[in-house]
Amino acid sequence: MKRLKQISEQIKENIDQFIAAAENNKSPLEEIEKTIVDMKKRIAEAKELVATAIAEEQRLRQAYHEAAKTAQVWREKVDATLQEGQTKSVKDAQQHLQRAHDLERQIHAQEAVVSDLKTALYEFYQQFRDAAKRVETLSQRQKQAETRAEFYKLLAEFDLPDDNSTFQQAEQKLKETEAEAKMWEERNRRATSQTETPEADSDLDQALAALKSDILGSNQND
Numbered sequence: 001m002k003r004l005k006q007i008s009e010q011i012k013e014n015i016d017q018f019i020a021a022a023e024n025n026k027s028p029l030e031e032i033e034k035t036i037v038d039m040k041k042r043i044a045e046a047k048e049l050v051a052t053a054i055a056e057e058q059r060l061r062q063a064y065h066e067a068a069k070t071a072q073v074w075r076e077k078v079d080a081t082l083q084e085g086q087t088k089s090v091k092d093a094q095q096h097l098q099r100a101h102d103l104e105r106q107i108h109a110q111e112a113v114v115s116d117l118k119t120a121l122y123e124f125y126q127q128f129r130d131a132a133k134r135v136e137t138l139s140q141r142q143k144q145a146e147t148r149a150e151f152y153k154l155l156a157e158f159d160l161p162d163d164n165s166t167f168q169q170a171e172q173k174l175k176e177t178e179a180e181a182k183m184w185e186e187r188n189r190r191a192t193s194q195t196e197t198p199e200a201d202s203d204l205d206q207a208l209a210a211l212k213s214d215i216l217g218s219n220q221n222d
Helices: 002-023 028-084 087-156 165-221
Strands: none
Touching (some): 028 087
């Protein structure tokens, strides 16, 4: 029982500390849960940013394809007019080709940005998932601890005497009661015995008197 009380008091002390921390808005578990909620929101926002980066990459690709087609058209024009010495067509073709090259470089740069964003988002998601699992485990264990604390507290609050004095007093009282019962039982037996003895003696006297009468009577007749 003493061990049970010690366990209960220790658990109760831990629960009291937890409640006090919660009342002061210092509960570690609550802070972690808030962090998980914030991480979840940030993941949603990060996904939108990654989607924006991917959309920009697609836009650049589309622009590159259009620029490449235009450059090809101007290249063909240049090939047809080179012999005529039309330098303006050559210059225009070079400008469109340069535009296509610039877009190609931008696409490669954007691809690197999208790749980095995806990697960072995946790593952050892994942290979020691990943290969420730990929070779930901690929350479940916290509920179990609270249940155990209330259970042992309920048992420990029942003030069952843990020393022998009360039991010894009860045993002594029982012995006294048993002795009293035995005394009255013996007294009752003696009273009964005394009541039955005179009747037995009277019957014996009557039997002896009758026997004597018979004997004396028969002698007198003789």
